[in-house]
Amino acid sequence: MGKPAYREIERWSPNNHGRGGAKVTNFFLHTQEGDGTAESLAGYLQNPASQVSYHYTVDNSGVVCDVVDTDMCSWSVLDANPISINLCFAGSRASWTRQQWLDRMGRGIEIAAWLAVQDCKKYGFSTNVIAPPYKRGPGISDHRYVTKVLGMGSHTDVGDGFPWDVFAGHVNGTNPNPNPGGFLMALNDDQQKTILTAAERINGVVRSRKLPVGQSDPVAYPHGGAAVLDAADGAFIVGKIDGLKASIDALTAAIKAGK
Ligand SMILES: [Zn+2]
Incomplete structure (x- = not known):
C-alpha cells in the first residue's frame, strides 16, 4: 500500500x-x-x-x-x-x-x-x-x-x-x-486557508485589471477587450502562480515527511 x-x-x-x-x-x-x-x-x-x-x-x-x-x-x-x-x-x-x-x-x-x-x-x-x-x-x-x-x-x-x-x-x-481523501484532505485548516488566500489573490489580480463594463482603454488594452491581459498582467500572474506552486510543493513535502 x-x-x-x-x-x-x-x-x-x-x-x-x-x-x-x-x-x-x-x-x-x-x-x-x-x-x-x-x-x-x-x-x-x-x-x-x-x-x-x-x-x-x-x-x-x-x-x-x-x-x-x-x-x-x-x-x-x-x-x-x-x-x-x-x-x-x-x-x-x-x-x-x-x-x-x-x-x-x-x-x-x-x-x-x-x-x-x-x-x-x-x-x-x-x-x-x-x-x-x-x-x-x-x-x-x-x-x-x-x-x-x-x-x-x-x-x-x-x-x-x-x-x-x-x-x-x-x-x-x-x-x-x-x-x-486526496491531496486537499491531507491539509489542515491553516494550510487550506493559505492556498485559498493565494487563489483569491490571483483571481483579484485578474479582476482588477478588467475595466468596468462599457469602457475600453485602447492604449492599455490594444486588443479592445477588457478581459484581454497584457504582457505585464501575464508576468505578474505567472509570478503569483509560481509562488503558489512553491507553497504547495513545500506543504506536500511537509506532509510526506509526516509533519
Ligand atoms: Zn480495547
Missing part, C-alpha cells in the same frame, strides 16, 4: 513500562467508546490517573498521536501488553455498523493499516490480518482476540461491524482506491 497522508503529533503518556525482553508478535485495534479526537483522547491517556494508554490514537481527520513508544508496553490489554502494539480509533464505538465504520472512520482505517504494516516490519512479525472468528498466531487483530483467544479480560472491541475486508485490503495493498 502507498503511504496515506496524515499528521503525526507527539503526545507522550507516562502510562507505560518496559517490555521485559518480550518479543512483539501482535498489533491490536481498539475503539474509544467515546466522542474524542486523536488529540483529546491522547490528552486523557496522558493523565497518570487514567491508568490506560495506547501506542497510537488515530482519528478520521488524519491526525495520529504518538502516545507510547512502541519499544515500551502501552497499558491496553492486561497481560498481553508485553507482546503487543495497540492503536485506538478516537471517537469510535464497538456498536458501530459496517456503514458507520466506513462513513466515520474510512480514512482512519487506512492510516491504521499503514501504521500496523510499518510496525509488523519493524518488529519482524507477520502482517496477517486475524479477523473473527480468529486463529491464534502473530499478526494484526483486535481487543476481542485478546479476550477470546488469549483468555484475558472481557472487552469486545472493535466489534462486529468493523470492515475487516477493507482493513485487510489496505494492509495487502489490494483496495481499488488507496487514497480516497
Whole structure:
C-alpha cells in the first residue's frame, strides 16, 4: 500500500513500562467508546490517573498521536501488553455498523493499516490480518482476540461491524482506491486557508485589471477587450502562480515527511 497522508503529533503518556525482553508478535485495534479526537483522547491517556494508554490514537481527520513508544508496553490489554502494539480509533464505538465504520472512520482505517504494516516490519512479525472468528498466531487483530483467544479480560472491541475486508485490503495493498481523501484532505485548516488566500489573490489580480463594463482603454488594452491581459498582467500572474506552486510543493513535502 502507498503511504496515506496524515499528521503525526507527539503526545507522550507516562502510562507505560518496559517490555521485559518480550518479543512483539501482535498489533491490536481498539475503539474509544467515546466522542474524542486523536488529540483529546491522547490528552486523557496522558493523565497518570487514567491508568490506560495506547501506542497510537488515530482519528478520521488524519491526525495520529504518538502516545507510547512502541519499544515500551502501552497499558491496553492486561497481560498481553508485553507482546503487543495497540492503536485506538478516537471517537469510535464497538456498536458501530459496517456503514458507520466506513462513513466515520474510512480514512482512519487506512492510516491504521499503514501504521500496523510499518510496525509488523519493524518488529519482524507477520502482517496477517486475524479477523473473527480468529486463529491464534502473530499478526494484526483486535481487543476481542485478546479476550477470546488469549483468555484475558472481557472487552469486545472493535466489534462486529468493523470492515475487516477493507482493513485487510489496505494492509495487502489490494483496495481499488488507496487514497480516497486526496491531496486537499491531507491539509489542515491553516494550510487550506493559505492556498485559498493565494487563489483569491490571483483571481483579484485578474479582476482588477478588467475595466468596468462599457469602457475600453485602447492604449492599455490594444486588443479592445477588457478581459484581454497584457504582457505585464501575464508576468505578474505567472509570478503569483509560481509562488503558489512553491507553497504547495513545500506543504506536500511537509506532509510526506509526516509533519
Ligand atoms: Zn480495547
